[in-house]
Amino acid sequence: MGKQATRVIVNGKSYARVVDARLTLADFLRHELNLTGTHLGCEHGVCGACTVLVDGRTARSCLMFAVQASGCKVTTVEGLAPDGQLSVLQQAFIDNHGLQCGFCTPGMLMTLTELLRDTPDPSEQEVREALTGNLCRCTGYAGIVAAALDAARRLRGAAAKPGAS
Amino acid sequence: MQQLAMDRRVKAGGDDVGTMKPAPFEYHAPRQLKDAAELLARLPNAKLLAGGQSLVPMMNFRYVIVDHLIDLGGIDDLRGVAVVDGALRIGAMTRQRDLEFSPEVAKHCPLLAEALRHVGHRQTRNRGTIGGSLAHADPAAELPAVCAAYDATIHAVSVRGIRQIACREFYTGFMATALTADEMIAAIDLPIWRLGHGHGFHEFARRQGDFAIAGTAALLDLGADNVVRRAALTLFGVTTSPLRVEAAEARLVGKPLDAAAIRAAAAAAWLVEPISDIHAGGDYRRHLAQVLSARALNDAARRAGVEA
Structure with a gap:
């Protein structure tokens, strides 16, 4: 039930996946893309550990579904040091x-x-x-x-x- | 034991065990308002997704389980700010952060701009919308209180058409609104007060960005000799929905604005019957209502050009 195609540009790279509509953006980053730099603390929008940039603006990735980010540019902590060079x-x-x-x-x-x-x-x-x-x-x-x-x-x-x- | 729990989760419908917080649903992303209204009327156990900053936590906890989620994020007609017939018309899906920095809001409805700085955090304001906040109707939320102070008109859309709901009739009880199951907010009209009016906004929360234990929003318009032409005072977090303190307004209108008038008006906040909950008792809320009302009215007076 509820499978949906989504295409998200993460740290400059385009990813197309078919995912459960109920998959949060945070879990999408961690489990689908193996970008585990984004951390999950409370998973209900209080702690801010999962904060990422969506089209350049901060958002709690536990309060967004991956399908909502379709067509968006997402930046995670991995994107701050793309060549291993710390920002x-x-x-x-x-x-x-x-x-x-x-x-x-x-x-x-x-x-x-x-x-x-x-x-x-x-x-x-x-x-x-x-x-x-x-x-x-x-x-x-x-x-x-x-x-x-x-x-x-x-x-x-x-x-x-x-x-x- | 662990295996049993695992089996149960698999049966509950998750093929990626352990990664799914909300219960399964079908996702809909209409591009047109009429399509959204049609989906809302037709689909059983459907809910609208605006900014998701209140709904998604409830879904993650499974306090809310829906069969269909209708995402309003792709409907361009629901976004924007414009002056229409003496009112600031705000599309329901306009993000709180965009309103915070909107020149139109700053110019015409500065009370809204000030209140927005208290709404959640920058990350939640980037996603959260004004329509979502009004429909969610948390008694401690800032935006419903601001709409009550302005006597806002809420435009509600359904397949049956569009109707205007006065803010006074919109809030019907604890987290309850006059919206019917097939209706959604399309826009909010905030009547613009005369240029030069004053505004004030104060809330008390344990931390910046938390929901307020109590708060107040005030508007004052002064005429010749500093006589109050118009006054609006709203409490939030104090009763089950935003409350206009009409007794306070009556003590101000038609009289010269001075410290005694503000004291008398703020004292009227003492008459409300506050709620008691885990965060604060009713007596404390009543105390805050009076103190914060005086502060908000003082700010409004100062901005209208009177040091009361």
């Missing part, structure tokens, strides 16, 4: 102790990727407000906020220097 934000997480167990980290990274794209010079309050939808149960958030602000600084610095990557 500026990811490196800032390491440098600022922005993670301990790492379970919430993929969702944090996706939310902050959207924030830093839309708000290159966020205040600490803006970072904290952006992170209200992502729960971390070990770091206490201070390191995550510091990482976000550090990444913002580094990205602005890179943007100010023409030719710098």
Whole structure:
């Protein structure tokens, strides 16, 4: 019952599958595409661990069905470091102790990727407000906020220097 | 034991055991509003999928089990914001995040823009829609309260045609609306208040983005000598559906706006009969209703040009 064709572009690569309509986007990424970087915590839209970008906007992938993402461009945490080269934000997480167990980290990274794209010079309050939808149960958030602000600084610095990557 | 549980899940219809949260359903993705209305009228045990930020959690828990899910996401006619006959007309499937940054909303209905910052989180606002929030009718939700403050008109569509429902008649009880089983929200009209009116919005939640324990939305329009021409005060999270505090409005209209008038109006919030639940008792909600009403009215007064 309820089989449906879906075609989703994930991290720049097109995938066509016939799936159960009730398959969430999160389970589609993890079980159909083996992209297990997207984590599932609560599976009812509270913890934010499963946050991905859908057409450039953050969404909880446990609250979307894979069929709803048909025709959409999805970016997961794997898409942040396509050639194994960590993004500026990811490196800032390491440098600022922005993670301990790492379970919430993929969702944090996706939310902050959207924030830093839309708000290159966020205040600490803006970072904290952006992170209200992502729960971390070990770091206490201070390191995550510091990482976000550090990444913002580094990205602005890179943007100010023409030719710098 | 484990094997038994496994067998049961397989029998329940999952061929990918362990990966399916919601019960099986048939998925429909109409491109036209009339096709959606036709499906809703025809299919048994069908439900509409708007942004899915409330419905999908309930489906994941299997609180809600449907045979047919009608996804409204592909219907372009249900999206957009326009000024029509002195009202801001908002398509039901317009995403909350788009409304948050809409210049039309900021200009004509600033109360809505302010309230949206309290609706869930950026990830849920990216998906969540205004129509979905109104139809879901959570008593603690911000958007129904804003619609009540504006005396919104809800356009409901079915195969039988379209009808307008006044917001006052739309909410009929705890998570209940005047929509019939075959009806869906197509658009919402928010009557535009005079330029220069003031607005205020306050809520108390344990964390940013949580549903409010109590909240209030206020609109004030002042005439000569700061006499209140029009006032709207709505409480949410306090009773089973958004509540216009008419006694408070009556204490304001026709009188000069000052601190005493705001105190008297906010005190009228004391008269409501609040709900009690796991989050807070009725007495605490009544206290919050009064305090938050005063804050919202003060903000509205300041924005209308009066330091009360």
